[in-house]
Amino acid sequence: MTDPERWSAFPGEAPVPEADALQFNIRLGCQQAAARTVPADRAAWEARRPILKAELQAALGLDPWPERTPLKARTTGIATRGYYRVENVVFESRPRFVVTANLFLPLGQTGPFPAVVVVPGHAMVEGKNMEKYLTAQLGLVRQGFAVLAYDPIGQGERKRPGFEHPLGYGSFLVGRTNEGYIVWDTIRAIDYLCSRSEIDPSRIGLTGNSGGGENTFYTMPLDSRIKAAASCCFTCSYEAWLREGGNHCACNHMPGLARSMEQFEIVGLNAPRPYLAGNAAEDTILPIPRGARHLDQDQDHLRLLRCRRHGPRSRGTRRAWLVATPARSRLRLVRQMAPGPWRR
Numbered sequence: 001m002t003d004p005e006r007w008s009a010f011p012g013e014a015p016v017p018e019a020d021a022l023q024f025n026i027r028l029g030c031q032q033a034a035a036r037t038v039p040a041d042r043a044a045w046e047a048r049r050p051i052l053k054a055e056l057q058a059a060l061g062l063d064p065w066p067e068r069t070p071l072k073a074r075t076t077g078i079a080t081r082g083y084y085r086v087e088n089v090v091f092e093s094r095p096r097f098v099v100t101a102n103l104f105l106p107l108g109q110t111g112p113f114p115a116v117v118v119v120p121g122h123a124m125v126e127g128k129n130m131e132k133y134l135t136a137q138l139g140l141v142r143q144g145f146a147v148l149a150y151d152p153i154g155q156g157e158r159k160r161p162g163f164e165h166p167l168g169y170g171s172f173l174v175g176r177t178n179e180g181y182i183v184w185d186t187i188r189a190i191d192y193l194c195s196r197s198e199i200d201p202s203r204i205g206l207t208g209n210s211g212g213g214e215n216t217f218y219t220m221p222l223d224s225r226i227k228a229a230a231s232c233c234f235t236c237s238y239e240a241w242l243r244e245g246g247n248h249c250a251c252n253h254m255p256g257l258a259r260s261m262e263q264f265e266i267v268g269l270n271a272p273r274p275y276l277a278g279n280a281a282e283d284t285i286l287p288i289p290r291g292a293r294h295l296d297q298d299q300d301h302l303r304l305l306r307c308r309r310h311g312p313r314s315r316g317t318r319r320a321w322l323v324a325t326p327a328r329s330r331l332r333l334v335r336q337m338a339p340g341p342w343r344r
C-alpha cells in the first residue's frame with residue numbers, strides 16, 4: 001500500500017453508485033417551478049405584477065437603481081459605407097465605466113429613425129464586431145433602422161483590465177450580479193440613443209442572441225422605452241435550465257431568482273409590448289421543445305417558423321423560431337389583462 005492510498009476512504013475501486021451532483025438543484029428547481037402558476041384573473045396579475053418587477057430588479061442587484069450619472073458620450077470616429085454612416089462611440093454607463101459602441105445611421109433617408117439596440121452573446125474577443133452579429137446589425141440598417149451595438153463587459157473593446165467579464169463572482173458578495181451590470185449598460189445605451197436628435201425615442205427596440213438574448217430578456221421588462229424586442233437562444237425556463245445542468249457563465253445566475261418567479265412570468269411583464277423568442281431546434285442548452293413546453297401548453301397556438309440557420313454559432317443545423325403570439329396560452333392571459341392591442 002502506497003502512502004496516498006493509506007489516506008483514501010476507498011482504496012482501489014470505489015464501491016459507490018454513479019452520482020449526479022446536480023440532482024439536488026434539479027429536484028429543488030422542479031419543486032420551485034411547480035409552485036409557479038398563472039394568475040387566476042386580471043386582479044391577481046395586477047397585484048402580482050409590481051411585486052414581480054421589484055423582485056426581478058432586486059435579484060439583478062439593481063435595487064436601488066444606480067444613479068443616472070452623466071454619460072460623457074463622445075464620438076471617436078466616423079465612416080461612411082455605402083448605405084450607412086457609422087460612428088464609433090464611447091459613453092460612461094457608470095462613472096469611469098466606459099462602454100464602447102457603434103452607432104449606425106441609414107443614409108439617403110430622413111430621420112428621426114426608429115432604433116434597435118443589438119447586443120452580442122459571448123463573443124468574447126470580437127464582441128459587437130463579430131461577423132454574424134455585424135450582419136444582423138447591418139440587416140436592420142438596410143431596413144431603415146438606426147442601430148446601436150455595444151460591447152458587454154469584458155468583451156470586444158472592453159476586454160481590458162478593470163472590465164473583466166466574470167466580475168459577477170465578486171458581485172454576488174455585495175448583492176449585485178454580472179447581468180445586473182449588463183442590463184444597466186443596455187438601459188444607459190438607450191439613454192444615449194434618446195440623446196441623439198436623429199433617433200425617434202418612441203420607437204426603440206432591442207435584440208440579441210444567446211447572452212444577448214439574455215440581455216434582451218432581462219432588460220425589456222425593466223425599461224418601458226423598449227417598444228418591441230426579439231430574444232434569441234435564451235427564453236426557456238429555469239426548471240429546464242437546471243435540468244440541462246445550468247452550468248454557464250456567472251451572468252446566467254441571479255441568486256434565488258427561481259424561488260420567486262419562472263421565465264414565463266418575466267415574459268408576461270412585457271405585455272402588451274411584443275416580445276419574440278427565437279429558439280434553436282437543436283440547441284443543447286436552451287432547446288425549443290423545452291421553451292415550448294414551459295411557455296405554452298397550447299400547441300395549436302404555437303407558431304414555429306423553420307429556418308435553416310440562426311445565430312452566430314451552430315448549436316445544431318436545424319433552426320426554428322418560437323414566436324410569441326397573443327394567442328399563446330400563458331401570454332394570452334396576460335394580454336387579456338393588459339391594456340392596448342398586441343402588435344407584431
Ligand SMILES: [Zn+2]
Pocket residue numbers: 122165211249250251252
Ligand atoms: Zn457571461
